[in-house]
Amino acid sequence: MSASTLIIQAGGAGASDPVVVGAGEEPQPGGATNGIGYFARFGVTEAMIGEALGAALSRGGDYADVFFQHRVSNDLALEDGAVNRAFASVELGVGVRVVKGDQTGYGYSEDLSLAALRTCALTAAAIADGPSRGAPQRFHVAGRLPQRYPLRVRWEDIRPEQKLPILDAVNARVFAADPRVKKVSVHFRDESGAVLLADSQGRIVEDLQPMTLLYVSCLAEQNGLREQGGYNVAGRAGFEFYAPDRVDRVVREAVARTTILFEAAPPPAGEMPVVLAAGSSGILLHEAIGHGMEADFNRKNVSIYADKIGKPIARPFVNIVDDATNENARGAINVDDEGNEAGRTQLVENGVLATYLHDSISARHYGVAPTGNGRRQGYQFAPMPRMRSTYMLPGPHKKDEIIASVKKGIYCQNFTNGQVNIGAGDFTFYVKNGYLIEDGKLTRPIKDVNIIGNGPKALEMVDMVSDDLQIDEGGWTCGKDGQSVPVSQGLPTVRVSSMTVGGRGKG
């Protein structure tokens, strides 16, 4: 229940999936703007927001904000050789939040009329019980916002006929790559999102947030056995994201990651050194330290990292950041969902625990500036501290040197999901592909093994860090307290001197 999860976003083509269609009012992706631009089309005005904030503070809340959202997503899916289904969804709604100390009141609606806004505001206002406070009637913007997902080609300008050939080509090329391939499914998603945040301090900001994802799943047969694997790429980007080299990689990786499973077996069970490949192994950071550093858990005194700021927790060459600024990354944001500036936050600096990830409530609690980590799944939810793109900076070692240093252990390359218990610190990640390391060399492929460790212990045991940082391009989604948000992660090649590998038999 307290556990937070991370999964790779699989493009399941089930009929329950929301699907996509042009909805006439698609956002124009392309970053942040000042004041009411996009939402004017829904009749949203500053006067209306002022009135809603007045109602929100009518019982004496300390702070209130209004969050409007419009998100249009379109999915095309290929199965059994044809793009024979599409899914589309439109989400439109508004949430009103009132904060009193650490306490939150929240109301939301799909109806953007003034009457509906007032009802939401009065619902949220009930968290406080005191004399009314004034709300701003004029709103200002906080200066120039960054443009971290500039679009060369906007989704609303792309017709289905332009997307369909990508799915068909990927399908044909995956089949052509290996005769063992028997089933291929391809899922293509584009999303045009817009948010508007205005608050009782008079701030107002809009951001237009695109997203796209291409997921390929591949089923192969060999000697009567079957294996399934896949690959996916995701980013806050437009149609230009699908450059030939990226599509090539999707095809190549989907086939390679599937067919190698026929040679693979689970590794032995027990404690052993674990080498994490550069890239999606950043899942280690997400689970071992990222969630534990979200300040709400620390404010509530339930994180294993509570009271550890300023203390050494890893070797001096370990530096970990959570970064909103990586251009076109799935975890990139121009501004967080509370209107706060979102930059790069150093979690661990030269092995010392530096900063928690804050939203406004926790920042006020700790008397520090917000770090731009206040995020929400959508208008139905109050924000809370969440990761963006979490990765470790390059270190002093070399990949070859790290692998050569291990007498007997495993090398982990690809992952499907992870989870953590925030307080006990135990965390897991599930390894889909990797290799045994024997006498300093990669030998037999491994598959389908869960690895479990304890956050602070595992960080202490990170004893080699390579110089080959990669940010993964996969479609990761982080779940916490019932809210899902897109994230990114990365890692250079890293050695953890010992973790428990959920394999089989004795090594």
Next chain:
Amino acid sequence: MAPNDSMLVIAQDAIAFARKKGANEAAAGAYRVRNVEVQWRDGKIEKVSEATTRGLGLELYVEGRYSSVSTSDLRLEAVQRFVEDAVALTRKLAADPHRALPDPSLYEGQAKVDLDLEDPRYGEVDALRRRKIAEDMEAAARSVKGAQAILSVTTGFGDTMAESFRATSNGFVGARRVTDFGMSAQVSVKDPDGRRPEDWDAASARHFAALPSPEEVGRNAAARALSRIGSRKGESALFAMAVENRSAGRLLGFLMGPLAASALQQKRSFLDGKMGQQIASAKLDLADDPLVPRGLGSRLFDSEGIAARHFPVFEKGMLRSYYVDNYYGRKLGMRPTTRGMSNLAWKLGDRGPDALLADMKEGFLVTGFLGGNSNGTTGDFSLGAQGFRVRGGKVAEVIGEMNVSGNHLELWQRLAAVGNDPYPYSASKTPTLVFEGVQFAGV
């Protein structure tokens, strides 16, 4: 339910408009949900949230082509533009001969029973009552022996009234109104070594009166969290494994998921081609049971309108049925059963968890899985686990940071016992399950 409910009208209008724009067939679902939640932490309210939300979903069949769309923007002109765009998009897709609404004969034969899924006293639970329950759970948690080690208690209470409507162009009209009440308590405690282990207890029910007392939930959560202090890894070896009833649902889900026709048709199921075969020991005996009064998974018809019926899934360990939906049923040439699990009815054992552990003598009791996954194509699984070592038939030292691994085609053959204690707060109603010879990884 009122045949003129505004949401049903929206659904029917959307179908009519879609047909006018060129859809040959269409189905629409519309919902209205009222949801209220209070979260309480360490002596005061942490968060309250309240809303009534609405939405519309539409499945379109246009000249042998298919799409499915949803929107929360229910302004008439927005819905019309949305439907028109969706029909136009659908025309661009490849034709699929297997796409069609369910045969109307599958709608027939709905059970004539009152599932009693709506608590008539729903409106009586007000803000003060919710708050009192949340507050009482915390007080109970802090009253247990050893409570001085408690760092934080978070409790919550929420209730939902969900109304949904489905209509199709080939004659189905269905409405459903259900209530849900849920409560939970989560407790974090101080381990002298610096860790802050946590555990929880929770309950949910269609009727408020079916919930346990706040005291029971609060005390359980605290006792469970306190029992986690001092956890260590156990040894890596084969052991007997008892899985507590509330955690067994996760393990069972990995066996049930590959029963879906979509997995079979896509060759992604280790249960493909296994109909009538012995998949598990004779102890595994369960049926899909949609017509249980007040059941969390109960329904008169499934999400496609297909009339719900009881059917066996495993009988004495033999596989008796797949979960076949309309589309993949057509693709596979199989008659639909239902799309997705409703409730499960188990053939239970005659003993409770204590007696099962006494029989087991040596092994592990798993009280929670952490992460991990299962390969639905091959049946290989590997899961994080915590719980207790069992020695001499009794719960012994607390363990954590361990893994269990294996293959489902072997694991369920080694199902040695099924408890008499179905977990009441889930649709799968899992009892305690005991397996022999399971691979544990720890030290």
